[in-house]
Every structure is written in structure tokens, then in C-alpha cells.
Amino acid sequence: MKGAVHRGLKGRIGAELRLRQHNIDNRRGIVDADAQRHFVIDDVLPADVFDRLVERVAGETSWVRSSTTWRSGEAIGGHELEARMAEELAYLDGDDFIAKLRAVTGFDDLEFVPAVDTNRLSMLRYRNEGDRIDWHVDGSIYLGARWAGILTLVEKTFDEQAKLELMPHGELVNLPAASAPNSLVLFQGDHVRHRARPLVHGEERIVLSLLLSTWPVRTLNPFLRRYQSRVNLTFYGNPDP
Numbered sequence: 684m685k686g687a688v689h690r691g692l693k694g695r696i697g698a699e700l701r702l703r704q705h706n707i708d709n710r711r712g713i714v715d716a717d718a719q720r721h722f723v724i725d726d727v728l729p730a731d732v733f734d735r736l737v738e739r740v741a742g743e744t745s746w747v748r749s750s751t752t753w754r755s756g757e758a759i760g761g762h763e764l765e766a767r768m769a770e771e772l773a774y775l776d777g778d779d780f781i782a783k784l785r786a787v788t789g790f791d792d793l794e795f796v797p798a799v800d801t802n803r804l805s806m807l808r809y810r811n812e813g814d815r816i817d818w819h820v821d822g823s824i825y826l827g828a829r830w831a832g833i834l835t836l837v838e839k840t841f842d843e844q845a846k847l848e849l850m851p852h853g854e855l856v857n858l859p860a861a862s863a864p865n866s867l868v869l870f871q872g873d874h875v876r877h878r879a880r881p882l883v884h885g886e887e888r889i890v891l892s893l894l895l896s897t898w899p900v901r902t903l904n905p906f907l908r909r910y911q912s913r914v915n916l917t918f919y920g921n922p923d924p
């Protein structure tokens with residue numbers, strides 16, 4: 684979808700149709716071979732910003748826990764995060780941060796999705812035995828190319844490898860646990876299968892989940908919007924965007 688013509692009714696209708704087909708293909712396991720790359724940016728936040736954020740998160744109590752057949756863990760949605768730790772997260776809205784993401788992906792029109800979407804910047808915590816998210820590709824409700832970012836704050840594990848795993852082109856990619864904290868993994872989560880392995884007792888994982896798009900306009904398709912509401916209800920206990 685890179686380079687899509689963003690303007691005009693014709694462009695919009697074309698993008699809606701492509702997005703609809705993409706989500707149908709997605710459910711059938713058909714993904715774009717050109718969208719299988721991932722990028723890792725180590726030390727993505729300045730050290731003082733990272734330390735302050737980790738310290739702030741350690742005292743946080745407003746996690747929403749939920750368990751389904753495919754995912755068990757805790758989350759704080761974007762609206763709650765904004766209300767609770769806007770100051771600690773302000774760096775992510777700055778020019779330096781988005782410039783890094785554009786440079787590394789080569790998508791110079793990459794932007795955060797609008798703040799009305801609770802997935803724009805949310806926080807996930809896994810810390811009970813069995814907490815995990817199974818292999819999946821994400822759905823997409825934005826008209827442009829969708830990029831997910833996982834910024835690790837805490838990766839306390841007995842394993843050599845971080846819990847996040849990707850499967851671009853059907854091949855398993857592990858990332859080292861030791862360098863996970865303050866690293867950002869960027870990938871097109873609606874094309875690259877991914878999961879977080881189950882935790883065992885004594886482990887903990889806390890990440891920021893970022894959602895960006897090259898055309899951050901939400902689809903008008905009610906079926907896709909409803910799908911996203913169900914996901915939001917599972918993660919944040921709230922179906923709203």
C-alpha cells in the first residue's frame with residue numbers, strides 16, 4: 684500500500700476495497716510477501732526517559748487483566764495511559780522519535796494513528812504463569828500500510844531469547860532477551876505472524892505497543908470496525924476506539 688494515492692474519492696474507495704480484501708486474505712493466511720520485514724532499534728528512548736518510564740510503570744495499579752483461548756495478560760489502553768502518565772510518554776510524540784521510525788522503515792509518511800484510537804499507544808503486561816499471546820496476524824482498520832511497534836520496558840525471563848517471536852516468510856525469528864529493554868521492534872503485524880511465548884513463574888514482561896500507519900484514516904467498513912471493537916474489549920475491557 685506504499686505510495687497509495689491518498690486523495691480524492693476514487694483513492695478512498697480503492698483503499699477501502701484493498702483493505703477489505705486484505706482482511707479477508709489475512710484470515711485465510713495469505714499475506715503480502717513484500718511486507719515481511721522487521722526492524723529493531725536498540726536504545727530507542729534516551730536513557731533518562733526510559734528509566735523514568737520504567738520507574739513510573741513499576742508503581743502502576745490500573746491494569747486490566749483478561750484471559751481468552753488465545754491470550755492471557757494485562758493492558759492499559761491509550762486513553763488511560765494519556766490520563767495517567769502523559770508526561771513520561773511525551774518523548775514519543777516528539778519529532779525525534781517519529782523521525783527515527785521513518786528513517787529505519789523507509790516510510791517517510793509514517794505517522795501515529797489518531798489519539799482517539801486506544802491502540803495508538805497502549806501498555807501490555809505479562810507476569811502470571813501462562814500469560815501469553817498465541818501466533819496471529821493483526822487485523823487492520825487503517826487505509827495505509829500498518830506498522831506495529833513493540834517497545835520493551837521490562838523483559839525479565841529465564842530464557843536467552845525475548846518472549847516476542849516473529850515469523851516472517853514462515854521462518855522463526857527470535858530476539859535476544861538481554862538487549863530487549865529499551866529496544867523497539869517495528870513490523871507490519873497485519874502481515875507478519877507473531878506471538879509472545881508463555882511466561883513461567885517469576886518472569887515478567889512489560890511493553891508499550893505502538894500503532895502507526897502511512898495513511899492513518901480509519902475504514903468506514905462497519906464489519907472491520909466491529910472486529911476492532913471486540914479486540915479492544917478483550918484487551919482493555921472497553922469496546923470504544
Ligand SMILES: [Fe+2]
Binds near residue numbers: 819820821872877
Ligand atoms: Fe498482534
